[in-house]
Amino acid sequence: MPTRRRNLLVSLLAILWLGAMLAAFWWYEARYIRPFDTRTELFSGAELRLPAELAGPGPIRLVHFWDPACPCNVGNQQHLAELISRYAPQGVMFYAVQRPGSHGSLPQTLSALLPLEQLPGSENLPASPAVGIWDRDGRLAYFGPYSEGALCTSANSFIEPILDALGAGRPVQADSNLAAGCFCDWTASE
Incomplete structure (x- = not known):
């Protein structure tokens, strides 16, 4: 596999992983974290x-x-x-x-x-x-x-x-x- 293609694939996988982690964080925050109302x-x-x-x-x-x-x-x-x-x-x-x-x-x-x-x-x-x-x-x-x-x-x-x-x-x-x-x-x- 050429280096340029490998770098593109690794970058794409990293972006997809980061997007999945952000989506999971937002879901968790919306589901379980509530602001404290004094x-x-x-x-x-x-x-x-x-x-x-x-x-x-x-x-x-x-x-x-x-x-x-x-x-x-x-x-x-x-x-x-x-x-x-x-x-x-x-x-x-x-x-x-x-x-x-x-x-x-x-x-x-x-x-x-x-x-x-x-x-x-x-x-x-x-x-x-x-x-x-x-x-x-x-x-x-x-x-x-x-x-x-x-x-x-x-x-x-x-x-x-x-x-x-x-x-x-x-x-x-x-x-x-x-x-x-x-x-x-x-x-x-x-």
Whole structure:
């Protein structure tokens, strides 16, 4: 095969390969990458209460508020699984409340979360995913998001410092928080 013909064939194959790679990238970007829309929410736990069977003195209790249809929940599931593996052996109890009217289930990695019906005051939550943490005296110590930003990891989480402080017996009072992050509406659509 003459050199000029070989160079033309190699160049044509390289151009076709590059075009296929660009098309694959554009398809992936359109299918899986979404721009992060900053949404600011005010989380106020003033009306939030544990159900009667969990209220009062006891272990530290963490309640995960989630919506199966919310893509923001995927961003914190790995972090929540890490929280369970780290703090459940220390006696922290983990619960989950699903958005009213939604259908779905948590992944197997979060099977340690005990399901709860709606908590008193949870019908007016501003958004999900959210978390409520009650101390050993049964007082709401924290209510708000897991972190600020598009994703939640142990590097940017608000939760570990609160659980560590409560575990050490230090008081925490952070039941109202303003945060920007990935949130979905909580109230059920009528």
